[in-house]
Amino acid sequence: MPGQKRVAIVAAFLTLCVVWSSTWLAIKIGLRDLPPISYAAIRFAVAILVLLAVSVGRARLLPRSRAEYLILASTGVLMFAVNYGLLFWGELHVSSGLAAVLQATIPIFGMVFAHWMLPAEPLRWQRVAGAFLALAGVAVICARLLNFSGMLAFWGGLGIVVGAAGAAFSNVLLKQRPLQLGPAMIAAWQMVFGTVPLLIIGRIVEGSPMRFHWSTMSIFCLLYLAVIGSALTFILLYWLLPQMSATNLQTISLITPPGAVMLGWLFGGEKFPLWSLLGACLVLAGVWVIFRKSAPARLAAQKRADETSVSMPRA
Numbered sequence: 001m002p003g004q005k006r007v008a009i010v011a012a013f014l015t016l017c018v019v020w021s022s023t024w025l026a027i028k029i030g031l032r033d034l035p036p037i038s039y040a041a042i043r044f045a046v047a048i049l050v051l052l053a054v055s056v057g058r059a060r061l062l063p064r065s066r067a068e069y070l071i072l073a074s075t076g077v078l079m080f081a082v083n084y085g086l087l088f089w090g091e092l093h094v095s096s097g098l099a100a101v102l103q104a105t106i107p108i109f110g111m112v113f114a115h116w117m118l119p120a121e122p123l124r125w126q127r128v129a130g131a132f133l134a135l136a137g138v139a140v141i142c143a144r145l146l147n148f149s150g151m152l153a154f155w156g157g158l159g160i161v162v163g164a165a166g167a168a169f170s171n172v173l174l175k176q177r178p179l180q181l182g183p184a185m186i187a188a189w190q191m192v193f194g195t196v197p198l199l200i201i202g203r204i205v206e207g208s209p210m211r212f213h214w215s216t217m218s219i220f221c222l223l224y225l226a227v228i229g230s231a232l233t234f235i236l237l238y239w240l241l242p243q244m245s246a247t248n249l250q251t252i253s254l255i256t257p258p259g260a261v262m263l264g265w266l267f268g269g270e271k272f273p274l275w276s277l278l279g280a281c282l283v284l285a286g287v288w289v290i291f292r293k294s295a296p297a298r299l300a301a302q303k304r305a306d307e308t309s310v311s312m313p314r315a
Contacts, residue, residue: 009243012236017252021259023229023315024096025268027088030221033213036088038202039222042209044080044195046226051188054235059182063189071177072186073193078170080194085201086163087315093149093156095270097261098141100315101280102160104257104287108134109168111290117176127290134286140279167314183238191230229315253287260315 030039055061063069091099108131114121138161146154170190179186202209212218257280264270272280 035206041198047230050231076190076193090156100260130289137282
């Protein structure tokens with residue numbers, strides 16, 4: 001691999017790690033002024049415009065068939081309306097670092113759905129063990145939220161996990177039925193179908209965006225999440241997909257939660273109690289066990305292209 005390309009790959013990977021570690025805190029800070037559903041909807045509305053701007057003249061903008069529209073609609077609703085709607089609402093009641101850890105369950109749900117929907121990706125004992133370890137961590141975290149932070153915190157944490165399951169199903173469904181469309185436009189169309197219900201629900205429940213408290217910080221967080229945390233990261237992710245093995249790329253799932261916890265502690269004044277820390281360690285250990293490959297598996301992976309779908313926590 002040429003030196004310049006290697007540097008570009010490393011730079012893109014590190015950028016994803018840093019940005020996805022920071023988006024959780026940006027969501028939390030923006031929620032001080034903006035209601036969650038509309039906040040998520042406007043974030044993706046801006047991101048759609050950015051993705052369209054970089055795609056015009058460079059890629060085909062429209063899907064080829066009704067079937068592609070249906071796939072984009074279903075995965076878009078799951079990924080952006082369900083997942084991010086619950087994530088933004090959940091972060092009203094849990095810390096940004098804890099939200100990042102709970103979203104790290106996406107690969108756990110993804111491997112279960114893949115077992116039933118993708119014949120080439122059956123469950124193995126190592127992955128099952130990792131799943132149980134991670135789910136034990138989720139149970140510890142949710143029990144701690146219920147006992148010490150009240151029902152809203154418990155339901156907020158549980159909502160984030162449910163959203164993670166929706167995102168995982170979206171990833172597997174998209175892998176099961178690949179589309180003849182450029183990566184940036186796949187993301188853009190998914191955002192379109194996911195943002196519309198968010199806008200409608202936000203307008204009904206939270207009122208007109210014109211009446212929101214648009215502070216300088218909330219506008220900065222919104223633009224950061226839309227341009228850097230959504231449009232840029234999706235472009236980098238899809239560029240990295242053919243450059244790296246999916247297994248290596250998925251290690252971001254292990255890097256971003258500790259990064260989010262650290263940034264929340266340093267800049268958000270957040271605390272991470274001991275029981276939550278124990279649960280977080282169990283979740284990340286479970287994800288590591290799932291991603292870890294034995295020596296024979298690594299040798300086999302070197303002989304074939306790694307076409308595994310990427311399922312990682314994205315905020």
